[in-house]
Amino acid sequence: MVNFKNKKIKIDGERIYLKSLVIKNATKEYCRWLNDPEVNKYLETRHATIGEIKKYIIEKNKSSNCLFLGIFVKKNKKHIGNVKLEPICFKTHKATFGILIGDKMCWGKGIGTDATKLIIDYGFKKLGLSKIDLGVISENVGAIKAYKKTGFKIDKIVKKSICHGEKMFDAITMSIKKTN
Numbered sequence: 001m002v003n004f005k006n007k008k009i010k011i012d013g014e015r016i017y018l019k020s021l022v023i024k025n026a027t028k029e030y031c032r033w034l035n036d037p038e039v040n041k042y043l044e045t046r047h048a049t050i051g052e053i054k055k056y057i058i059e060k061n062k063s064s065n066c067l068f069l070g071i072f073v074k075k076n077k078k079h080i081g082n083v084k085l086e087p088i089c090f091k092t093h094k095a096t097f098g099i100l101i102g103d104k105m106c107w108g109k110g111i112g113t114d115a116t117k118l119i120i121d122y123g124f125k126k127l128g129l130s131k132i133d134l135g136v137i138s139e140n141v142g143a144i145k146a147y148k149k150t151g152f153k154i155d156k157i158v159k160k161s162i163c164h165g166e167k168m169f170d171a172i173t174m175s176i177k178k179t180n
Helices: 028-035 050-062 111-125 141-149
Strands: 010-012 016-020 067-073 079-089 094-101 131-137 153-164 167-177
Touching (some): 010 111, 016 111, 050 067, 067 111, 141 167
Parallel strands (some): 094 131
Antiparallel strands (some): 016 067, 131 167, 153 167
């Protein structure tokens, strides 16, 4: 088990890197993502202020069962989204995954897939996890396709169990297991 609470973490990929967020990452642009209906369509957050984002970053960095990292483009060091593992249960070696690509100019370019692969690899190799799961609404077809591309498999589909925009959708649980 690695103790990452309040530590600076950086995970390098080819085009992007994942890095611990700090207060200065709570920018107007980050705030715009969370307030953009197209970006927050599948998020629980529908509105945020810079103050709320700062508070959230501090809270996640203090948590011993959350790994919360920004996604940055190597070429220009631009913060374009976030990934997290939360909650992490070190007793059962399991965690739940979440991702947000906030910068719409980066959509459809495989950056989410790259970020997902990086954090999964880190979770399995550095945190000693054996399973990472996630939940996704059936309407979010692009995300499901990206998750499958990184190795996630569908575990369960609960029909018409999520109310989203006055309609009912299926809730999908997916997971990936560490291979030896």
